[in-house]
Amino acid sequence: MSKQLDDKSYHQFREFLEQQCGIVLGDNKQYLVKSRLAPLMAKFDVSSIGDLVTRTLSPVERQLRSAVIDAMTTNETLWFRDEYPFELLKKQIFPEFKGRRTPVKIWSAASSSGQEPYSIAMSSQEFQQLNPGSLPGGVQIIGTDISNTMLEHCKYAHYDSLALSRGLSAERKRLFFEDGDNGMMKVKEHVKKLVSFRQLNLLGSYSLMGRFDIVFCRNVLIYFSPEIKTQILKQIHGVLNSGGYLFLGASESLSGLSQDFEMLRCNPGIVYRKKT
Numbered sequence: 001m002s003k004q005l006d007d008k009s010y011h012q013f014r015e016f017l018e019q020q021c022g023i024v025l026g027d028n029k030q031y032l033v034k035s036r037l038a039p040l041m042a043k044f045d046v047s048s049i050g051d052l053v054t055r056t057l058s059p060v061e062r063q064l065r066s067a068v069i070d071a072m073t074t075n076e077t078l079w080f081r082d083e084y085p086f087e088l089l090k091k092q093i094f095p096e097f098k099g100r101r102t103p104v105k106i107w108s109a110a111s112s113s114g115q116e117p118y119s120i121a122m123s124s125q126e127f128q129q130l131n132p133g134s135l136p137g138g139v140q141i142i143g144t145d146i147s148n149t150m151l152e153h154c155k156y157a158h159y160d161s162l163a164l165s166r167g168l169s170a171e172r173k174r175l176f177f178e179d180g181d182n183g184m185m186k187v188k189e190h191v192k193k194l195v196s197f198r199q200l201n202l203l204g205s206y207s208l209m210g211r212f213d214i215v216f217c218r219n220v221l222i223y224f225s226p227e228i229k230t231q232i233l234k235q236i237h238g239v240l241n242s243g244g245y246l247f248l249g250a251s252e253s254l255s256g257l258s259q260d261f262e263m264l265r266c267n268p269g270i271v272y273r274k275k276t
Helices: 007-021 030-043 049-056 062-073 084-097 115-130 148-156 170-176 226-239
Strands: 104-108 139-145 177-179 185-187 195-199 212-216 240-247 261-265 270-274
Touching (some): 007 030, 007 049, 007 062, 030 049, 030 062, 049 062, 062 148, 084 115, 084 212, 084 270, 115 139, 115 170, 115 195, 139 148, 148 195, 170 177, 212 226, 226 240
Parallel strands (some): 104 139, 139 195, 212 240
Antiparallel strands (some): 177 185, 240 270, 261 270
8 A cells, every 4th residue: 555645646635625625735744644644545445645635636526525624624632722711711701791691602613522612611610600690691602613523523522531631630520521431431411511513614604603702713723824814714703793702722813814803912811802
């Protein structure tokens, strides 16, 4: 089995990936493509990475295309990543909604295997435990991802010991998880019921998403070209309520991309608010 990928095939695959889901690969990322796609060779009975890429480019190979996009867009994640966004929710943002009788609506874009939306749900539970009755309308969280495989994982909400070791304290494991299938732990129902999941390509329309008070779009924009970043931010602006909040990843910035948000420096961290 050959895992080599010539320059022509790599160039064609880069164009395909950018067209389908906006991800921009650099000039020398053949190693990444090979490492992500190699496990698919046996599954689809393909003898080389080059042949796999050639088949992927064919519109009739819908199952293979879906598997390839899944493989290229699945990212490692962890619980309560960077910690400060979840502390900001509890200390600064949720208090602004005290007494509200309609749900605080939160969108976790690119939710991967579910750690971010469930971390948001756990944060909301921690806030409400310390402030009983403060959010009578409750909290509604929607997690989206381009990968249907990842979304099924999110809905199943079972995690192995390795996944649980990444960013999750013993106390939170005790409060929010219980024994699941095959030696795994599963998210408890009182957390799980706060989150729903749906498939969404960030390059598509957001018109069916409804409106939100808070959007998490963290460690996502780094994969896109400046033009697509601007497009995504414009659409996020369109679904945020007046004064709504946007969280980006720690290494991401709106500089040169959008003037529709004001940056709020917190201690620690940064959050963006929709200009009114």
